[in-house]
Amino acid sequence: xxxxxxxxxxxxxxxxxxxxxxxxxxxxxxxxxxxxxxxxxxxxxxxxxxxxxxxxxxxxxxxxxxxxxxxxxxxxxxxxxxxxxxxxxxxxxxxxxxxxxxxxxxxxx
Amino acid sequence: xxxxxxxxxxxxxxxxxxxxxxxxxxxxxxxxxxxxxxxxxxxxxxxxxxxxxxxxxxxxxxxxxxxxxxxxxxxxxxxxxxxxxxxxxxxxxxxxxxxxxxxxxxxxxxxxxxxxxxxx
Numbered sequence: 001x002x003x004x005x006x007x008x009x010x011x012x013x014x015x016x017x018x019x020x021x022x023x024x025x026x027x028x029x030x031x032x033x034x035x036x037x038x039x040x041x042x043x044x045x046x047x048x049x050x051x052x053x054x055x056x057x058x059x060x061x062x063x064x065x066x067x068x069x070x071x072x073x074x075x076x077x078x079x080x081x082x083x084x085x086x087x088x089x090x091x092x093x094x095x096x097x098x099x100x101x102x103x104x105x106x107x108x109x
Numbered sequence: 110x111x112x113x114x115x116x117x118x119x120x121x122x123x124x125x126x127x128x129x130x131x132x133x134x135x136x137x138x139x140x141x142x143x144x145x146x147x148x149x150x151x152x153x154x155x156x157x158x159x160x161x162x163x164x165x166x167x168x169x170x171x172x173x174x175x176x177x178x179x180x181x182x183x184x185x186x187x188x189x190x191x192x193x194x195x196x197x198x199x200x201x202x203x204x205x206x207x208x209x210x211x212x213x214x215x216x217x218x219x220x221x222x223x224x225x226x227x228x229x
Contacts, residue, residue: 002154035215037155044204044222045155050215087155090213097170098145098157098214 003028003092004101011107012078020104022071022088028099032090034071036064039103040084048086049073075106083108111135113205113220121199121227127192131205131220132185139163139183143208145216146179146190148201156201160208161188195227 005023012018022034033051040046047055049064061077071090075082088101117129131144138144145160159169161179169177173192181188192199205220 033211033213033215035213037216037219039155044219045216046219047215047217050209050217051212055217089155089157089215095171096168098160098168098208100155100157103154 002102003095003097003099004088004090006086006088006101006104008102009105009107011109012075013109014078014080016078017074017076018078018106020073020075020086020088020106022073022101024069024071024090024092026069027094028069028090028092029066029071030069031093034064034066034088034090036062036071036073037087037089038082038084039087040081045087078108080108082106111207111218113207113218115203115205115220115223117203117223117225119224119226121195121225122229123196123227124194127190127195127199127225127227129190129203129205129223129225130187131189132187133207134186136207137183138181138186138188141210143168143210143214144179144181144188145206145208147204147206147216148199149204149222150198150201158190158192158203160214162210197227199225200227201225 036049037045146158202222
């Protein structure tokens with residue numbers, strides 16, 4: 001059971017806007033920023049967002065937001081290469097541990 | 110450009126100690142970041158093992174704390190993981206990574222990962 005809850009799967013068509021969510025509580029997302037990681041075909045993860053910051057080289061169709069204890073990753077203008085597993089993470093103050101969500105499998109139809 | 114590269118045995122026997130090293134290039138591990146280990150069992154999600162700060166403070170996943178040790182060697186620009194008394198449940202791809210020291214401690218750089226199999 002992950003401390004952060006993500007949808008198991010999300011799908012969208014090319015060009016569509018999709019939003020992935022990461023639900024936590026007041027001891028994790030409610031207190032700290034969230035990182036988002038993309039993993040394509042079980043390769044090494046790649047950071048696509050931390051807080052509201054876009055890492056160098058990540059297209060600006062990726063954006064992040066947070067409201068209370070829920071964080072979101074939005075991909076505007078979905079591309080075939082965005083098909084991947086996406087994980088969220090942050091620090092949990094009650095567990096004294098860095099925690100991940102269970103991951104969302106994004107399928108581009 | 111920051112790069113991280115894991116190295117170590119790909120096969121470890123049950124009850125023995127798993128030892129991995131992460132070589133860091135393009136940045137000093139004694140500067141303002143945290144350095145961590147994350148693993149991913151086959152077909153499963155990511156799981157944090159532990160991290161070490163630039164000053165040498167360590168932070169471990171409570172579920173692994175009794176078996177884990179992370180250390181850093183600034184002169185060699187590397188940090189290491191030791192996991193004792195391994196079982197088949199420790200079979201996973203092990204990644205090293207750099208955490209920002211800001212809110213939420215997000216990772217900005219990842220290693221390529223190394224598969225460690227625990228088997229007799």
